[in-house]
Amino acid sequence: MTIKIYGSLVSRATRNLWMLEELGVDYERIDLDWIKQENRSPDYLKINPAGQVPTLIDGDVTLSESLGINLYLAQKFGGGVLWPDDDAGQARCIQWSVWAAGELEPAVYPRVYEFVFKKAKDRDDALIVKLAERTLPLLDLMEGALSASAYLVGDAFSVADLNVAGVMEYLDRSDFDIAQWPKTVAWYETTYGRAANQKVQGERAPVAEAMLKRIVEHSRSEG
Ligand SMILES: N[C@@H](CCC(=O)N[C@@H](CS)C(=O)NCC(=O)O)C(=O)O
Missing domain, CATH: 1.20.1050.10 (Glutathione S-transferase Yfyf (Class Pi); Chain A, domain 2)
Structure with missing residues (x-):
């Protein structure tokens, strides 16, 4: 089953996308619109009660915390490379x-x-x-x-x-x-500068400016 990562390219999910690219593991990214409060929908709160991104779903494993997710991915798929043997x-x-x-x-x-x-x-x-x-x-x-x-x-x-x-x-x-x-x-x-991260950053760059502008305007209007 394909790994799912909830979180946009302008969020801490990029840390996990970088890791997944390093590992060459297939994944599906699911963007949640924070301004539309999609991260607070009842369905999403069932998988992440904190209402935050990223969340990873890998079969019956559901995990939050970007750096913890990376430890899990390294341990599961990165043996001897991203995850030392000893x-x-x-x-x-x-x-x-x-x-x-x-x-x-x-x-x-x-x-x-x-x-x-x-x-x-x-x-x-x-x-x-x-x-x-x-x-x-x-x-x-x-x-x-x-x-x-x-x-x-x-x-x-x-x-x-x-x-x-x-x-x-x-x-x-x-x-x-x-x-x-x-x-x-x-x-x-x-x-x-690693290729895996540059791929993610390359995908992020064209969307980041518009997305950040929207988030910043929203947060300023909220005071
Ligand atoms: N320590 C968490 C922080 C997660 C976090 O703060 N995510 C932000 C996006 S980068 C978020 O979901 N913010 C929306 C909210 O807190 O309502 C992690 O590293 O995953």
């Missing part, structure tokens, strides 16, 4: 993914809110400074890890890299210059 490597993939969701995302996602969703005059400058202060030690940590090995878990690309880069993308989208962390810059360029 317990220690697998544990470190989980560690970096939990770090991306619990430490990195709270520091970098609110920047997107300030830079993409708000008008320049309405930005909260104090918050932007606070977020930058919170981000610096996280980038130092990554730089340290990437000074020891080419990728986050040893010398091969894994789900750890995909999950962390999928969150770091928010820095890219919110004017945050990472030049002072050269190993991280090189790693990000190689990782984010």
Whole structure:
């Protein structure tokens, strides 16, 4: 049965689309219109009670949380490649993914809110400074890890890299210059530039501007 991913190209579902492209696994993407509240329909709430995207359905497995979905996909389809064979490597993939969701995302996602969703005059400058202060030690940590090995878990690309880069993308989208962390810059360029992700980003680009404009106008009209 084909895997289903609920979520548009302008949502965290792109992290899962990237993973599915890496794995060469067939999937069907189902877009939900957030402005029309399709993510709050009774049918959708049955599969994701939080009313959020992405959600994955793979046979009788229904999962939410983009980075958790990627761990599942790597474990199921990426053995020896995106999912290391050894317990220690697998544990470190989980560690970096939990770090991306619990430490990195709270520091970098609110920047997107300030830079993409708000008008320049309405930005909260104090918050932007606070977020930058919170981000610096996280980038130092990554730089340290990437000074020891080419990728986050040893010398091969894994789900750890995909999950962390999928969150770091928010820095890219919110004017945050990472030049002072050269190993991280090189790693990000190689990782984010992978063909599988470029395919997803290539599909996203033509629809993103119009979709974001609509979302931003809606969120501004809601105050
Ligand atoms: N931690 C969740 C966050 C999911 C999330 O916030 N998704 C957004 C779209 S990217 C959403 O569904 N927003 C609609 C809402 O919260 O009502 C994940 O990584 O999957």
